[in-house]
Amino acid sequence: MIKNIIFDFGDVFINLDKEATYKELYKLGVEHISEEMMQVYYNYEMGLMSTEEFIEYFYNEFKIDKEDLVKAWNAILLDFPLHRLAFLKELAESKKYRLFLLSNTNDLHISWIQNDWGEELYSEFKNCFEKFYLSHEINFRKPNHNIYEFVLNENNLKPEETIFIDDTSDNTNAAKELGIHVWNNEPGKDDVVELLKREEFTV
Template sequence: MIKNIIFDYGDIFINLDKTATNRELLQLGISDFTPEMISKNQAYEKGLITTDEFVDFYHTQFPKATKNQLIDAWNAILLDFPKHRMEFIKNLAKDNNYRLFILSNTNDLHISWIQQDWGMELYTEFKNCFEQFYLSHEIHLRKPDANIYEFVLQQNNLQPEETIFIDDTKENTETAASLGIHTWNLIPGKEDIVDLFTHKKLLF
């Protein structure tokens, strides 16, 4: 029986355009991520380097691009937050039948954009629907590493067999499943989080 629901953030609640950042970076002359860039990206997602250090790194690599252009390109992935998903999570929190958590790979630039785009009132209302709101850059861990799931389980006394984790990235759900957590690898554009109890009705 499911007692705990752990949600990813992007493409579960807020829509993403995962190719947008690469398209924007390409226009700035950045055609591919080198191993050093990938390492910096992951370090930034873990909060191991600051936003200034992250932007400065790319600006040093590509001095023809302004820092604002780099920031805009990085945030181009972020789209809208459909209202029906907000209503879904508000009602779920109000019913209080499950312990609700967010577990997201994200960074300070993205969260700052969301707070500004949504407004702090809506952002806070959304955040308050969850018992814990785990962002990778704040807890210094990132998916799909097993230790991030173990951290959430241990911190909140959760039993894997009583927990479902929902994410749009298969690699992330596979690691969670290897720990005994139930999973839903949601396919954006074909499935929607509001259909959770229909799609996974056998678990509930």
């Protein structure tokens, strides 16, 4: 029986254009994404470097205007369909499940979301969850096993009573290896509002 639901953020609640940042960076002269750049990104996403250090890295490497870099970095972020918020609020108000958010999110992205949505909407969303885990605040990132173990252990969750929803198969596969039920939610095909129709909730 499912008692706990762990949600991803991007392409589960907020829509993303995952190619947009690469396209915008290319226009700014970043023609190749190196392993070093990816490691910098991972470190930033885990909160192991500050926003200032992250921006400075790209400025030093490519002489990109800092404001242009921030715009390019946030180009991935799109709209938040409010029918998903309505679903989430109804789910939270039912009190049938413990709800958690677990997202690979960096400081620039979450700051953009807070400004774009406004404080009231952001708080309304965040308050639906018992815990709101952002990778840059807890120093872990998906799909590493330790991020799932951290959430399970901190909240005394049993994997067999928990389902994790994420749009990236690497992330759901890693959670599944720990015995957590998963739904690899595919953007454009699936919508999180269909969650309770899944077999895990109907048996």
